[in-house]
Amino acid sequence: MADRLNGYRILILETREEAQFSRLLAEQGADVLQCPMFAIHDAPDSAPVEAWIRRFVATPCDDLVLMTGEGLRRLMKVARRIEVERDFIAALASARKFARGPKPGRALREIALEPQVTTEKPTSEGIAEMLSRFELGGHRLGLQLYPDKDHSALIGAISARGAEVDSVLPYVYDAKAADASIVTAIDEMAHGRVDAIALTSSGQVRRLVEVAQAHACEAQLRDGLTRTPIASVGPVVSDELKSQGLRTDIYPANDAYFMKPLISAMAAALGKSPPRGAAKPS
Numbered sequence: 001m002a003d004r005l006n007g008y009r010i011l012i013l014e015t016r017e018e019a020q021f022s023r024l025l026a027e028q029g030a031d032v033l034q035c036p037m038f039a040i041h042d043a044p045d046s047a048p049v050e051a052w053i054r055r056f057v058a059t060p061c062d063d064l065v066l067m068t069g070e071g072l073r074r075l076m077k078v079a080r081r082i083e084v085e086r087d088f089i090a091a092l093a094s095a096r097k098f099a100r101g102p103k104p105g106r107a108l109r110e111i112a113l114e115p116q117v118t119t120e121k122p123t124s125e126g127i128a129e130m131l132s133r134f135e136l137g138g139h140r141l142g143l144q145l146y147p148d149k150d151h152s153a154l155i156g157a158i159s160a161r162g163a164e165v166d167s168v169l170p171y172v173y174d175a176k177a178a179d180a181s182i183v184t185a186i187d188e189m190a191h192g193r194v195d196a197i198a199l200t201s202s203g204q205v206r207r208l209v210e211v212a213q214a215h216a217c218e219a220q221l222r223d224g225l226t227r228t229p230i231a232s233v234g235p236v237v238s239d240e241l242k243s244q245g246l247r248t249d250i251y252p253a254n255d256a257y258f259m260k261p262l263i264s265a266m267a268a269a270l271g272k273s274p275p276r277g278a279a280k281p282s
Contacts, residue, residue, distance in 0.1 A: 004267035005030035007275035008195040011185055011228075013037050013204040017069070017103065021200070021259055028263060033194065035185040037207045039174040042074060049078050052142075052168040057084050060091035061142035061166060063134075065098045065127060065158075066115070069107035071144040074170035076111065089113070095142065100127050102258055123236060124149070128157040137162030145169045148203075175207070182211045189224030195275055196229040196250065196266055200259065202240035209244055222246075229269065233262045 006029030014021045015036040022032045043049050053075060066072050079088040089111050099105045099115035101122030108115055117134075119126040141163040145151050151167070158165050186208075188194050199205060212221035222245075231250035232238045238248040250269045252261035 004028045004271065005263075007031070008266075008270050009033055009193065009275065010266065011035060011189065011194045011197040012200075013185075013197070013208070014200050015040060017200075017259075021198075024259055024263055025198075028267060033185065033188065035181050036178055037175070037182070037204055039177040040070065041172050041174055042077070043170055043172055046078060049075070049168055049170050050082055052166065053079050053082065053084060053088055055166065056142060057087045057091050059140070060094045062095065062139040063098065063136065063163070064092065064095040064142040064144070065100070065131070066104035066108070066144050067100045067124075067127070068144070068146045069103035069105075071146060071170050072104060072107040073110075075144065075168070078170065098127070098130065100124075121236075122234075124151065124154040128154055131158060131161065139163045141165050143167040147171065147173045179211055179215070182208065183215050183217060186212060186217055186221045186224055189228045190220045191224075192227055192276060194224075194228050195270055196231050197225070198231045198233075198262060198266065199237050199241070200233045200262070202236050205237065205240040205244055205246070231262060231266050231269075233259070 005025065008029075009031045010025055011033045012018070012021050012025070013035055015038055018034060018036055022034060025032045076085065076088070079085045092111070093113055097108065097113070097115045097117075099108070099118040101119065105115045105118055117130060119130045121129065136158065139162070141158060143155065143158070143165050145167050147169065155165050155167065189197065208221060209218065212218040225246055229249040230241065230247060232241060232248040233252065238251065241248055250262075250265050252258070252265050254261070
């Protein structure tokens with residue numbers, strides 16, 4: 001039912017799928033305050049990414065682990081630029097594909113492919129646990145990485161299973177570019193101008209706290225979060241909130257850790273009180 005969030009101002013920190021999350025919220029009538037945690041750029045040196053794609057085309061990997069949807073989209077962008085898109089998709093189709101959560105699966109469907117397996121736990125540990133159930137001995141495994149994360153433990157776990165790991169990092173984060181927007185969002189919460197903050201990754205929680213500390217406004221952040229309902233997409237985010245001394249107010253039902261169930265949970269919780277500074281929607 002449309003307009004379930006009509007008049008409610010929702011702060012989102014999503015970066016990789018900001019447009020989709022904003023659209024889904026807007027379809028429910030929400031006023032979306034967008035505050036990406038960082039800017040995303042192509043890898044500054046494209047040569048290793050191009051070489052990885054050419055290797056994959058020449059000798060397709062037996063297995064492919066996609067850590068993010070953004071990563072696959074960036075790889076496809078490079079494949080188009082070096083004019084091997086069709087061959088790259090064919091090579092991807094031949095590999096057994098593992099997805100870290102639903103986002104890589106959506107990116108695969110954009111090129112008419114499907115993951116064979118999607119991890120129940122969208123973490124590096126969840127990926128390692130999932131792969132432990134499969135035979136990898138003698139396999140060449142392509143591993144798409146994401147920035148600002150030490151992946152050595154995951155690579156070690158895969159190698160210990162007898163696989164040769166061929167990794168690629170197709171994009172980088174620019175955190176500094178987003179600091180000013182984050183500080184503004186903290187101020188908005190502290191002044192009671194946000195009806196809920198929606199968190200879709202544990203990194204968003206850490207980044208909020210880190211920026212607040214760097215700009216001497218951690219007390220303001222914690223005050224704002226005290227008065228602002230916090231919506232968490234799933235247990236990984238809620239665990240990070242707890243580790244930071246924060247709480248989870250809104251949580252998807254039935255272990256459905258996706259954007260749409262999170263939005264439904266927000267609509268149900270926020271509908272019990274009127275939007276701040278507005279009449280309660282009918």
